[in-house]
Amino acid sequence: MAEILVLVDHVDGEVKKVTLELLTLARRLGEPAAVWVGPGYEGAKDKLAEYGAAKVYVAADEELTSYVVAPKAALLAQLVQSASPGAVLVSATGEGKEVAGRLAVKTGSGVLTDVVDVAEGFVGEHSIFGGAIIAHAKVTKGTPIIAVRPNAIAPEAAPAAPAEEQVSVTLSDADKAAKIVERVVQEKGERPDLTEAAIVVSGGRGVGSAENFKIIEDLADALGGAVGASRAATDAGWYPHQFQVGQTGKTVSPQLYIAVGISGAIQHRAGMQTSKTIVAINKDPEAPIFELVDYGVVGDLFQVAPQLTEEIKKRK
């Protein structure tokens, strides 16, 4: 069975959930081979084994994480050469897609981006145009490179004892052209990452001010979820832009999405339409968000949302 390379997403040695999803998917497609880049593997190896990595390629050289994206693509290109994998899976995050792009050029391969599932023959399923159309696509040249949307696949543990192989790659000058001189971690508290969170609570125009976003944060915290915002809210400066859910922001696909004071314009729907369960609170009964919901309350968010937060706390 051919190896399926999975580029591990990690922040300082902590494996991101999307990697466990990719390993789960890779098990269906072939023999999962995780590719670890950078320091910190020792602290993460148990996690990769738990989710069924049959092999781990470890490229521990810190230099590989000192430049933007290119070294990861160089390493993967080398592994594509030496291991002839059936496919390469990366997360469909900004960086994951960029690795895919460079790898595609290096190997002359096609890329599928933002895939929500992969069937036999490496046929990828895409949800496009804001979820309006489901399309299936495949790679016709080279080694399929597939960027998978976080939260699209349910991660399942399948303990394995991976073989470890230390690997290294010689970087070209071009690979070292964009040097990361500083990593700035902005305070996000204890909340999960927006794109990885199982529960997302988002606020929109109806929230009315930056101060009022506390209502959204309180509800998200009661549920252990992430906070998102519509474009109207980020444009108004009520919440930082990196939390914007929508066509020009993040695409999320959580188990539960709660839209508070969001009308549900197409621009927003494009970023959340594939959420499994959708709940909305809005004072306008005609708001298009109600076309998507599993449960909706027409009412004043300043009454309904705090009451919901209190009720959740009571039930804990």
Added chain:
Amino acid sequence: MNIVVLVKQVPDTESPRKLKSEDSTLDRAAADGVINELDEYAIEEALRIKEAHGGEVTVLTMGPDKATDSIRKALAMGADKAVHLVDDALAGSDALQTSYAIQQVLGRTGFDLVVLGSESTDARTGLLAAMLAERLGVPQLSLANKVEINGTSITVQRQTDYGYDKVEATLPAVVSVVEKINEPRYPSFKGIMAAKKKPVETLGIADAGIDAGQVGLANAATAVVDFAEAPPRSKGEIVTDEGDGGIKIAEFLASKKFV
């Protein structure tokens, strides 16, 4: 400084976006074409860099005839001239092929800086900046929310999930920008009038030295197998708040095991 800004015309998100049944490519006739929103930030950033450091801003668009509308808008915002790569042979090209075609045109125009939006609102692949940097062998300064240039040094803040990375490089470079890096200007009346007289060079693939065997739907490295409209979501329950709306949602969430 020779700044090339990549501009794509995309179907308006507000109009019906469809794929054509015969070849699964975008039905450009079904929707109004508009400038890709994130490209407006790229144009603005290019103009600001020119205003601070001098030089010239060239708009580069690959797309059908009607993409001229988007080119004119970019010129009206203040770009100096444009190159329009238009050829039937390019139709249906995927990201890998598009990056090749644009690389060829950039070989003609030359560049110190290529600026583009981080993704388009139609295909949303977010691949082009990385592919171009790889092909051109120049620094990839992508997902930038801040750009600073000092002589031939360039520093950007690269947006990440945890905050940002500060990235340094030397020109020439490819920069992709995210939303909110700036506030794109509206074209002034004067700008709109001036745009009509600005030069737009139209190139076919032969003019740009593009190999016909490497572009177009038939030669793409990816293929759409099939597509269908997504099944509509089943209609949910909608209630009007009568003082217990929050409790009712909590009950719903409990029934779904979220609380």
